[in-house]
Amino acid sequence: MWDEFDLIATHFAPLARDSDAALGLRDDAALLTPPTDGDLALTLDTITSGVHYLPDDPPDRIAQKLVRVNLSDLAAMGARPLGYLLSTAFARELDGAWVARFAEGLGRDQETYGIELLGGDTTAMPGPSCLTLIAVGAVPRASALRRSGARVGDWVYVSGTIGDAALGLRACRGELSGDGADLAVLCDRYRLPQPRVALGRALREQGLATAAVDVSDGLVADLGHLATASGVGIVMDAEHVPLSSASRRVLDTGMATLAALFTGGDDYELAFTASPEHDSEVRAAAEAAGVTIARIGAVTDGQDVEMRDRAGQRLSVDGMGWRHH
Amino acid sequence: MWDEFDLIATHFAPLARDSDAALGLRDDAALLTPPTDGDLALTLDTITSGVHYLPDDPPDRIAQKLVRVNLSDLAAMGARPLGYLLSTAFARELDGAWVARFAEGLGRDQETYGIELLGGDTTAMPGPSCLTLIAVGAVPRASALRRSGARVGDWVYVSGTIGDAALGLRACRGELSGDGADLAVLCDRYRLPQPRVALGRALREQGLATAAVDVSDGLVADLGHLATASGVGIVMDAEHVPLSSASRRVLDTGMATLAALFTGGDDYELAFTASPEHDSEVRAAAEAAGVTIARIGAVTDGQDVEMRDRAGQRLSVDGMGWRHH
Known part of the structure; x- marks a missing residue:
């Protein structure tokens, strides 16, 4: 059985290394300085094993999908992705190697999309893994794309x-x-x-x-x-x-x-x-x-x-x- | 078995009613205009049934505890709470009455702490409920309390x-x-x-x-x-x-x-x-x-x-x- 502090130190803290906002994942909250005159777009998605992904899917792909479904919400608003917070309630039977590959997937997409881990929570789940990611993006004030602007004839x-x-x-x-x-x-x-x-x-x-x-x-x-x-x-x-x-x-x-x-x-x-x-x-x-x-x-x-x-x-x-x- | 769209419309949309940022929970992301010259404090906590609360705890109390453990993190930074996002992966066996009481607890603490629901995700969990709340707070730029400032003699x-x-x-x-x-x-x-x-x-x-x-x-x-x-x-x-x-x-x-x-x-x-x-x-x-x-x-x-x-x-x-x- 893994220890949550070990998992965070080994696998997640390195993902927050380059982030000033994450405070090394060692404070009570992340501190984000928003772009001047901008709005923040905040979205989250939860995926659970056996519902939103298959239990034997590759862990790095699961991580990347979790990142990307959230970035897709930001894309729909025309937002620039800044970073993400992550809650990982891992099924107890997952081992360190699984988590390592999961973190690898996160690291790969951090590079691809220029984002950073801002904060998170890791717990042991007495059931299927339950993974929640919150993506934070920026748009200039009052300029986000919305669902509500379509006009007849468009x-x-x-x-x-x-x-x-x-x-x-x-x-x-x-x-x-x-x-x-x-x-x-x-x-x-x-x-x-x-x-x-x-x-x-x-x-x-x-x-x-x-x-x-x-x-x-x-x-x-x-x-x-x-x-x-x-x-x-x-x-x-x-x-x-x-x-x-x-x-x-x-x-x-x-x-x-x-x-x-x-x-x-x-x-x-x-x-x-x-x-x-x-x-x-x-x-x-x-x-x-x-x-x-x-x-x-x-x-x-x-x-x-x-x-x-x-x-x-x-x-x-x-x-x-x-x-x- | 409940339907997630029904749950959102019945229990969660009313909690976002007074929020401009939540966009009625009907867009791809919430849009938050941060206070001028402020930092945002972002924190999250996940609680799971049987680990962080007892399955027969009153649902409104579970909701309030989830809100409050996150507000406690904001308090430690001296931040003013603005709002929250919520992921509810509810165990399939929970019924509408349970969710109604859970939402009641949220509503009560929205009043107590002057916060609003900004966004969320609701899914059915094939296992114990897994509930994640992300609290968003504001502090004037670079003024948040941190863990790192203690001085010898304090x-x-x-x-x-x-x-x-x-x-x-x-x-x-x-x-x-x-x-x-x-x-x-x-x-x-x-x-x-x-x-x-x-x-x-x-x-x-x-x-x-x-x-x-x-x-x-x-x-x-x-x-x-x-x-x-x-x-x-x-x-x-x-x-x-x-x-x-x-x-x-x-x-x-x-x-x-x-x-x-x-x-x-x-x-x-x-x-x-x-x-x-x-x-x-x-x-x-x-x-x-x-x-x-x-x-x-x-x-x-x-x-x-x-x-x-x-x-x-x-x-x-x-x-x-x-x-x-």
């Missing part, structure tokens, strides 16, 4: 590809057959999200997006959140939703439906709205951020999200597949 | 009384016999800490404390943390450590030792150091904050914490009781 965009993670979960579990390289790509998309931090910041800095949300609950659900928050409707063209070639090949086998991809969640892409007159700037910003984007629909004066097929016919998701009205 | 003070919570845990568990009123008082001291927010702020605003720590791990251990951070030693007079009359009566029965009280933890009092020349101002600040304080020792050029009895003889804690050197 175009709707999404970054990357949708549905890979939903298939990836099944691929990781060994529930899909097919090309091994495809399955590995999909499993990796489930385990290692790519938060669109640079894209979110560019859209905010250039004043391009009128509203944004990160796609975590599923594309349809998250567009619905954006529509509700903005008091608008969204018409989405199913055929324009970007899919990876790996996903397309799995779809072709009949092992999955488009509906499962559009509602599966865990994509951690950005969905956002922008005025059509800014289309070329939006595309340039995405290119500069190294992210593909696709226009998937438009904002209407309706309610909720309506999907259309190639012929313009309305589709709905009933949880099992596509159904024509 | 006096050492502690607020309130020490050891009640350690006995209170045993009282709550039915492991102590004695006067019913005493046992109820002690159990309440375990369940409902009184974070010394006003005292911490006064000590910081008036520039009185040179170092401070909250007593959560046990008085001896936390004074040790302060001594280590400050690079000093502390001599502590055992007879001057303030005890409640309820604790004294339990001690008289022989069911507990002084050592257990001094090392038990969960006190959530403030221990701090100040120059002897400020003694009367320190006492006036405590009186204004409505908190008793006691001088329990002095800062030396030694190391660690040394305890002395009434005759000035050195004592040590071996975990079982007192032992003379």
Whole structure:
């Protein structure tokens, strides 16, 4: 059985080494000096073993996913990530090697995203591990992207590809057959999200997006959140939703439906709205951020999200597949 | 089985109603505008059922304890509490009524401490509940109390009384016999800490404390943390450590030792150091904050914490009781 003070000293204190705010993890709280005239964006996510990740997932990937799902929330606001606090209630049966690999994953993403560990808490959990990360980001005062700014006539965009993670979960579990390289790509998309931090910041800095949300609950659900928050409707063209070639090949086998991809969640892409007159700037910003984007629909004066097929016919998701009205 | 969106809408969204920063809990992150020229103090604590609280503890008390252990960390830095984020990984078997009472406790302490819910995450836990709270406080730039400022010759003070919570845990568990009123008082001291927010702020605003720590791990251990951070030693007079009359009566029965009280933890009092020349101002600040304080020792050029009895003889804690050197 490990000791929490040992774990902190060995694995977590080094992650806070370069942070003035963390006070060496040795004080009662972290002390963060916020950027002048800025707002702080604060978000948290909790993942539990057996629910949000698989118990035998690689520990470094679990750590990186925990970091990245939170950075995806910051990305949706166009915030610059500053640092994070971490609560690790580790299942008692985990050993020091597991924790070491977990900390390795954190260290890797600290480098990737320029963030630092600000503070935390480590305890032994008499049950499955329960891991909570709080990400702190900065945006200039009153400039954060919100879900609520979409205007009728705006175009709707999404970054990357949708549905890979939903298939990836099944691929990781060994529930899909097919090309091994495809399955590995999909499993990796489930385990290692790519938060669109640079894209979110560019859209905010250039004043391009009128509203944004990160796609975590599923594309349809998250567009619905954006529509509700903005008091608008969204018409989405199913055929324009970007899919990876790996996903397309799995779809072709009949092992999955488009509906499962559009509602599966865990994509951690950005969905956002922008005025059509800014289309070329939006595309340039995405290119500069190294992210593909696709226009998937438009904002209407309706309610909720309506999907259309190639012929313009309305589709709905009933949880099992596509159904024509 | 409850639904997380229902729980949030019913129980948690109302707690964020008055908060501009929380964005109605409907955006990707909270957006906090920090006070001008201030630092933010960020702290978190995780409590799990069966480890940090008893499964049949009243849910409102569990919520309040979770709030208060974090506010105690802010108090130790002299910070003004602003708000909190909350992750509730609730055991699946908890029902809506349990969560309603938990939220009631949060609401009560929001009023008591003038804080608001900024954001959160609610999930179902396949195991014991795992609850994490992150408290956010504000201090003027570079003015927070730290553990590291104690100077040789300073006096050492502690607020309130020490050891009640350690006995209170045993009282709550039915492991102590004695006067019913005493046992109820002690159990309440375990369940409902009184974070010394006003005292911490006064000590910081008036520039009185040179170092401070909250007593959560046990008085001896936390004074040790302060001594280590400050690079000093502390001599502590055992007879001057303030005890409640309820604790004294339990001690008289022989069911507990002084050592257990001094090392038990969960006190959530403030221990701090100040120059002897400020003694009367320190006492006036405590009186204004409505908190008793006691001088329990002095800062030396030694190391660690040394305890002395009434005759000035050195004592040590071996975990079982007192032992003379």
